[in-house]
Amino acid sequence: MANRFYFLIRYMPEDVDEGLLAGRCISILHGVLSSDQNDIDGGIGVVFPQWSCTSLGRSIAFVSDNQRHLEQLSQQHYFAVMKGDNLFDISHIQAVPSGLSEIRFKRNQGIAKCFAGEKRRRLARAKRRAEARGEVFNPKHGMSDREVSLFHKAVMTSKSTGQKYLLHIQRETVTGSSVSQYSQYGLATNIECMGTVPDLSPIIPFF
Numbered sequence: 526m527a528n529r530f531y532f533l534i535r536y537m538p539e540d541v542d543e544g545l546l547a548g549r550c551i552s553i554l555h556g557v558l559s560s561d562q563n564d565i566d567g568g569i570g571v572v573f574p575q576w577s578c579t580s581l582g583r584s585i586a587f588v589s590d591n592q593r594h595l596e597q598l599s600q601q602h603y604f605a606v607m608k609g610d611n612l613f614d615i616s617h618i619q620a621v622p623s624g625l626s627e628i629r630f631k632r633n634q635g636i637a638k639c640f641a642g643e644k645r646r647r648l649a650r651a652k653r654r655a656e657a658r659g660e661v662f663n664p665k666h667g668m669s670d671r672e673v674s675l676f677h678k679a680v681m682t683s684k685s686t687g688q689k690y691l692l693h694i695q696r697e698t699v700t701g702s703s704v705s706q707y708s709q710y711g712l713a714t715n716i717e718c719m720g721t722v723p724d725l726s727p728i729i730p731f732f
């Protein structure tokens with residue numbers, strides 16, 4: 526397995542919106558990966574070392590086997606401004622210690638379908654389609670509630686529209702070797718991207 530590296534961002538204020546700051550950090554990664562002005566082509570995963578049953582935690586880390594790509598990411602203007610204002614503490618690039626277990630932070634887009642607003646939109650869409658087919662709309666079919674395991678939300682803002690949207694993130698324990706296959710948000714997905722990251726929680730104390 527190739528050597529992996531990481532850098533850690535701690536949110537310094539006592540009272541912070543962890544979902545909002547996590548979303549802004551992920552947005553920086555997304556912007557870097559989406560830009561044509563750099564040669565970073567993915568392979569950077571997101572870790573929440575202080576994940577708990579109540580929150581994403583007051584830190585976020587980025588992991589990659591390409592140290593230079595992490596250096597480019599860590600030098601982004603937003604991070605420099607937040608560090609200069611003493612809002613972020615940003616570590617140097619460090620090697621991931623050996624012996625850490627693998628975990629997966631996954632964006633589960635299916636979770637949004639469980640909420641009332643999304644259900645209304647799905648029902649309206651299903652009704653339109655049924656009427657277009659000349660069928661009687663029966664909302665009981667295929668609309669059962671789902672049980673959803675623990676998740677937390679990162680708040681994102683679309684650069685093109687300015688609209689806010691949510692990343693619903695779940696943590697999974699993984700057996701086996703590491704997989705460097707992430708979305709442009711640095712997360713795994715339900716199907717295509719099965720990327721794993723080292724569990725940094727044993728070396729990142731709560732504070």
